[in-house]
Amino acid sequence: EVQLVESGGGLVKPGGSLRLSCAASGFTFSSYSMNWVRQAPGKGLEWVSSISSSSSYIYYADSVKGRFTISRDNAKNSLYLQMNSLRAEDTAVYYCARDRGSGFSFGYWGQGTLVTVSS
Amino acid sequence: QSALTQPASVSGSPGQSITISCTGTSSDVGSYNLVSWYQQHPGKAPKLMIYEVSKRPSGVSNRFSGSKSGNTASLTISGLQAEDEADYYCCSYAGSSTSSYVFGTGTKVTVL
Numbered sequence A: 001e002v003q004l005v006e007s008g009g010g011l012v013k014p015g016g017s018l019r020l021s022c023a024a025s026g027f028t029f030s031s032y033s034m035n036w037v038r039q040a041p042g043k044g045l046e047w048v049s050s051i052s053s054s055s056s057y058i059y060y061a062d063s064v065k066g067r068f069t070i071s072r073d074n075a076k077n078s079l080y081l082q083m084n085s086l087r088a089e090d091t092a093v094y095y096c097a098r099d100r101g102s103g104f105s106f107g108y109w110g111q112g113t114l115v116t117v118s119s
Numbered sequence B: 001q002s003a004l005t006q007p008a009s010v011s012g013s014p015g016q017s018i019t020i021s022c023t024g025t026s027s028d029v030g031s032y033n034l035v036s037w038y039q040q041h042p043g044k045a046p047k048l049m050i051y052e053v054s055k056r057p058s059g060v061s062n063r064f065s066g067s068k069s070g071n072t073a074s075l076t077i078s079g080l081q082a083e084d085e086a087d088y089y090c091c092s093y094a095g096s097s098t099s100s101y102v103f104g105t106g107t108k109v110t111v112l
Helices: none
Strands: A003-006 A010-014 A018-025 A034-040 A047-049 A058-060 A068-073 A079-082 A092-099 A105-109 A113-117 B008-013 B018-023 B035-039 B047-050 B064-069 B072-078 B086-093 B101-105 B108-112
Touching: A003 A047, A003 A092, A018 A034, A018 A092, A018 A113, A034 A079, A034 A105, A047 A068, A047 A079, A047 B086, A047 B101, A058 A068, A105 B047, B008 B018, B018 B086, B035 B064, B047 B064, B072 B086
Parallel strands: A010 A113, B008 B108
Antiparallel strands: A003 A018, A018 A079, A034 A047, A034 A092, A047 A058, A068 A079, A092 A105, A092 A113, B018 B072, B035 B047, B035 B086, B064 B072, B086 B101, B086 B108
């Protein structure tokens, strides 16, 4: 069974940093692209970033480019999101999502971790 | 990249069919047959319902179907059931030279 478990969320001040982690199990992690998708309270879904299976290809939404860094450690079956220069508008539940397999859709999701940016 | 446009709400009675539209541009929905749909119940993670415009993942009811015409994709739920009441989001691939994926604004489906 595919399992994705996010951690690392919490309360941080504007301008601060936070690192999210996503522990994967139940599949061959090194074979799949991975993604971060966020959802502000009461709002819709927003794609944040994607990383290919070997980290060769990395993409970011314009809203986080230059501030967030996605990475992965295939030996540890883990996905990360380093978030710097955080803003109030980054407040959201952050979901880790696995590529379905053929790409271009998010087939499996974690339960999410809440990041709150507030002074 | 602007969000894809969905109606804020759609409702129907049990057993009826409803359709949710998802309008994008020639740079996203219109350029790729890579539209997916997600169902989200309150407080839960999204669930993939349709991928590549019209394909259903294993385990998803065949009451859910997808289609696309030009810059607009659609999700149809037939034989509406109480458990279908949820938020639904479309998503389109938008190419690797820009923000790669764009989600829709979301539609609240209410079963009357």
